[in-house]
Amino acid sequence: MHQIKKRVVVGLSGGVDSSVAASLLVDQGYEVIGLFMKNWHDESVTLSNECPWEEDSTDAMLVAQKLGIPFQAIDLSEDYKERIVDYMFAEYQAGRTPNPDILCNREIKFDIFLKTALKLKADFVATGHYCQKAEEKFNGEKVYRLLAGADPNKDQSYFLCQLNQEQLSKALFPIGHLQKSEVRKIAASLDLVTAEKKDSQGLCFIGKVRLPDFLQQQLKPKKGKVIVVPESSPLYQAKQVPAGMDPDDYDQQLLEEICQPISYQESDGEMVGEHNGAHYFTIGQRKGLNIGGTGKPLFVISTDTSNNIIYTGMGEEHPGLLRNGLFVPTDDIHWIRPDKALEVGESAEYLARIRYRQPLSKAMLRMKEDGLYVLFENAQRGIASGQFVAWYEENEAIGSGVIA
Numbered sequence: 001m002h003q004i005k006k007r008v009v010v011g012l013s014g015g016v017d018s019s020v021a022a023s024l025l026v027d028q029g030y031e032v033i034g035l036f037m038k039n040w041h042d043e044s045v046t047l048s049n050e051c052p053w054e055e056d057s058t059d060a061m062l063v064a065q066k067l068g069i070p071f072q073a074i075d076l077s078e079d080y081k082e083r084i085v086d087y088m089f090a091e092y093q094a095g096r097t098p099n100p101d102i103l104c105n106r107e108i109k110f111d112i113f114l115k116t117a118l119k120l121k122a123d124f125v126a127t128g129h130y131c132q133k134a135e136e137k138f139n140g141e142k143v144y145r146l147l148a149g150a151d152p153n154k155d156q157s158y159f160l161c162q163l164n165q166e167q168l169s170k171a172l173f174p175i176g177h178l179q180k181s182e183v184r185k186i187a188a189s190l191d192l193v194t195a196e197k198k199d200s201q202g203l204c205f206i207g208k209v210r211l212p213d214f215l216q217q218q219l220k221p222k223k224g225k226v227i228v229v230p231e232s233s234p235l236y237q238a239k240q241v242p243a244g245m246d247p248d249d250y251d252q253q254l255l256e257e258i259c260q261p262i263s264y265q266e267s268d269g270e271m272v273g274e275h276n277g278a279h280y281f282t283i284g285q286r287k288g289l290n291i292g293g294t295g296k297p298l299f300v301i302s303t304d305t306s307n308n309i310i311y312t313g314m315g316e317e318h319p320g321l322l323r324n325g326l327f328v329p330t331d332d333i334h335w336i337r338p339d340k341a342l343e344v345g346e347s348a349e350y351l352a353r354i355r356y357r358q359p360l361s362k363a364m365l366r367m368k369e370d371g372l373y374v375l376f377e378n379a380q381r382g383i384a385s386g387q388f389v390a391w392y393e394e395n396e397a398i399g400s401g402v403i404a
Contacts, residue, residue, distance in 0.1 A: 005031040008172060009117035010126045011109060012036050012063060012071070014056030016194040017128030019063040020183045021174040023190055025126055026067055028174075033120060034064040036073040037113060039080040062193045076112055083107040089218055095305035096386025097282040101356075102400075106162040114170060124172045130154040132176035133168060138339055144168035146336050148395040151179040158356045161390035161400035162334055221276040224308035226291060229269035229301065229320055235262050236319040248347060255366065255373045259325035260404070261385060264302050264311045275310050278303045284321060284382025322379040326354070326389060328401030329371040335399040342367035350391035350398060352376070354383055360392055372401060 010022040012034040025032045036057050057073055064071035084100050084107065091098035109127060117125045130149030135142055144165055149155040163171070175183050187195035229235070250258075273291040275281065281288070285300045294314055301320030302311040313320040335341040342348055346367050351360035352374060362377040374389055383403060390400040 005029060006123040007031045007033065007121060008124045008126050009033045009035050009113075009120055009122040011113060011128075012060035013128065013200075014059035014063075014194065014197075015128065015200055016187050016192070016197055017130070017175055017183060018060075019128070019192050019194045020178075020186050020190075021126055021128040022063065022069065023067055023186065023192070024174040025172070026069065030124075032067070032069045033122070034060060034067075034069050034071040035113070035116070036060040036071070037108070038073055038075045039077055039084075039108065059193050059197070066190065066192060074113075074116060076108060079112050080104075080108060089215075091386045092215060092219060092279045093305060094386075095278060095303045097384040098386050099388050101159045102162055102388050105160050106167075110160075110163055110167040110171065114167065118170075124170055126172040126174055128175055129156045129160060129173050130176055130180075131157040131160055131173050133171060133173055141339070143337065143339060146397045147176075148392075148397075149173075149176045153357075154180050156356075157392075157397045158353060158388075158390050161336065161388060161397050163336060164334075165336075165338065168336070215280055219277060219279050221280075222308060223274050223276060224278055224310065225266070225271045226273045226275050226289065226298075226310050226312055227264070227266060227269040228272045228294070228298065228312050228314060229264060231313065231315075231318050231320075233268060233319075235264070235268060250366075250375075252368070255325070255368070255375075256327075258323075258375065259327040259373045261323075261383075262302065262320070264304065264309075266307075266309065269311065272298070272312070278305045278308045278310050281310050283384040316381075321381050323376075323383045324379050325373060325375045326380075326383050327371055327373055327404045328389065329404055330369075332402035332404075333372050333399065334401060337396075337398050340393075340398055342372070344369055350393060352389055352391040354380055354387060354389050354403070363391065365391060371404070 008025050008030045010018060010032055012018050012022060022032055022034055038053055061071050084103055087103060088098045088100055114125050130151055132147040132149060134145040134147055136145060146157055146160060146168060148157045184195060272294060281300045281303050283300055286297055289298050291298055296315035298312040298314060299318060299321055300310055301313045342365060344367050348365050350363055350365055352363040353360050364375045366373040385403055387403050388400050389403055391398050
């Protein structure tokens with residue numbers, strides 16, 4: 001009996017990764033449809049007169065023609081504006097640092113795009129992400145596992161750390177087992193127009209827009225003080241993890257001291273200059289302060305957007321840049337593997353990262369009534385509210401959360 005081919009809709013972005021992903025799926029015998037998502041066309045905020053999405057859309061179409069697969073473009077810009085852009089501005093205005101790429105995967109590629117694909121009677125959606133998926137049976141239940149990509153320099157599992165079991169069940173990552181160099185080779189051997197194309201920087205799907213310029217067009221500049229906080233400040237005493245202490249012995253107060261960000265007051269330091277708007281800056285940032293004469297470079301250690309003040313510290317070893325813990329409120333905790341979710345009162349040791357491409361570090365997770373406390377074995381630099389922490393068991397992403 002002739003088996004019906006499974007149908008896969010591939011998000012063709014006009015880049016080399018998704019092009020090769022589509023080609024591999026064709027080779028594997030799937031019925032493949034290429035879909036280009038147009039997510040932004042507010043001409044007022046592109047940085048140059050070249051129109052990035054038009055070029056990308058054309059490249060995606062040429063790839064589809066070359067592979068002999070049907071192609072269409074869909075306009076998701078309204079959803080994108082509502083779910084990604086508005087969220088970004090709201091976060092920056094509140095003094096937090098959003099991660100549009102993670103949101104874009106959760107809200108656009110694996111939600112709206114996935115729903116569109118299912119309307120086209122697709123069995124799966126596929127993307128050019130460098131990550132892998134495995135499925136296993138645990139206690140008779142099928143469980144989908146999100147694994148790191150085989151290329152350690154390109155692993156993108158962090159960007160997918162908000163996906164759930166349902167989304168993973170429908171996802172394919174055809175290039176996750178390859179190195180980037182192999183992907184380029186395959187593209188060249190197929191003579192795809194995207195073979196030599198540079199990897200896109202800039203915002204997920206917006207094209208060649210640099211974030212600060214984008215923000216400046218939307219959030220109005222307003223002058224405020226830059227305060228430098230001395231490293232000897234008593235604020236940092238409580239944040240130290242007592243040496244040799246077992247995290248299970250921490251009481252609630254100590255956990256909160258270590259894991260909650262410090263709130264600074266103007267009186268904690270002295271003014272060294274002015275800035276154009278606290279909402280343009282993020283923790284750990286060094287560029288853009290333009291204040292000289294301090295000897296060591298200044299780093300942003302905190303932003304207060306309600307009073308429009310930036311707090312800075314001198315030198316990269318400043319204690320305001322380093323933290324031993326972070327906190328994720330209950331509503332912001334997400335388990336990719338719900339079967340491993342911690343109950344209140346439970347602890348577990350995992351490997352965690354707070355940004356893309358950061359090496360994993362050992363961390364102890366403690367679940368309390370109010371949320372999840374994450375204590376790192378080694379202090380982490382530049383933990384920023386609004387960013388995501390993701391935790392892993394070896395190379396499997398287990399869960400993630402938004403840092404308070």
